[in-house]
Amino acid sequence: MAxxxxxxxxxPQNMRHVMGITTAAKAKGxxxxxxxxxxxxHLTKCKEFPSLCELADEVSICVDSYKKSGYDPADIPKxxxxxxxxxxxxxGAIIEEYECYLTL
Amino acid sequence: xxxxxxxxxxxxxxxxKLVEIVSEGRDAESFxxxxxxxxxxxLLDKVFAADQTICWW
Amino acid sequence: MSKKVGFLLVNKDYTxxxxxxxxxxxxxxxxxxxxxxxxxxxxxSDYHKENIxxxxxxxxxxxxxxxxxxxxLGMVKISLEEIGQQLRDLEFIIPYGILRSDKS
Numbered sequence: 001m002a003x004x005x006x007x008x009x010x011x012p013q014n015m016r017h018v019m020g021i022t023t024a025a026k027a028k029g030x031x032x033x034x035x036x037x038x039x040x041x042h043l044t045k046c047k048e049f050p051s052l053c054e055l056a057d058e059v060s061i062c063v064d065s066y067k068k069s070g071y072d073p074a075d076i077p078k079x080x081x082x083x084x085x086x087x088x089x090x091x092g093a094i095i096e097e098y099e100c101y102l103t104l
Numbered sequence: 105x106x107x108x109x110x111x112x113x114x115x116x117x118x119x120x121k122l123v124e125i126v127s128e129g130r131d132a133e134s135f136x137x138x139x140x141x142x143x144x145x146x147l148l149d150k151v152f153a154a155d156q157t158i159c160w161w
Numbered sequence: 162m163s164k165k166v167g168f169l170l171v172n173k174d175y176t177x178x179x180x181x182x183x184x185x186x187x188x189x190x191x192x193x194x195x196x197x198x199x200x201x202x203x204x205x206s207d208y209h210k211e212n213i214x215x216x217x218x219x220x221x222x223x224x225x226x227x228x229x230x231x232x233x234l235g236m237v238k239i240s241l242e243e244i245g246q247q248l249r250d251l252e253f254i255i256p257y258g259i260l261r262s263d264k265s
Contacts (some may be wrong), residue, residue: 024148
């Protein structure tokens with residue numbers, strides 16, 4: 001049976017895995033939440049990022065990491081809303097509320 | 105305790121040592137993401153069946 | 162019951178942010194541990210030093226395999242084997258970021 005899945009993204013190298021796993025999980029009927037932090041936030045600039053936001057149930061990023069990486073927090077990546085420019089509390093929510101956990 | 109070790113890249117000696125210690129005496133499986141076309145559906149079947157998944161670097 | 166989480170930090174470019182992320186879970190009422198393996202931290206700001214202290218104040222700990230981090234930052238010395246044993250007791254193990262390219 002499909003379980004809910006939380007994905008914590010800390011690497012800038014794994015967009016194909018984030019997309020592939022999220023796509024497969026949704027096909028199985030899972031609820032999926034993805035949170036990007038530190039250099040993982042560079043993946044918001046990938047062309048697939050807006051598709052990921054449509055596919056997953058929730059996507060958010062660490063706004064502090066985004067700012068420290070030289071991006072303007074007012075420049076919200078396509079696919080996200082202001083509320084998704086978030087804190088490490090989103091990582092806590094994945095751990096507390098989702099049945100399965102992956103780090104990519 | 106069913107453990108799934110997932111590899112995002114080729115494990116180095118330290119990673120191999122940690123996997124060995126963490127997996128000892130447990131029902132441990134592994135999955136290699138570091139291939140051209142990973143079977144993500146098969147990965148998820150293993151993730152859903154495991155008590156704990158560790159995605160090594 | 163509070164979750165137990167461990168961050169494995171092997172890459173100097175990711176370590177200080179990994180410690181910040183570990184603090185982020187400590188403030189979410191989790192037992193949060195950081196393990197700094199094989200990377201010596203230099204030019205550590207007061208902000209990041211405070212993050213280490215706060216993790217400790219919240220019943221977590223920052224361990225390291227590197228003597229210089231023990232001397233300069235007050236981290237607790239630990240061996241690779243001891244890290245492995247501690248990880249066995251944790252519910253979430255987070256290999257953070259990417260391996261260093263030199264594979265040392």
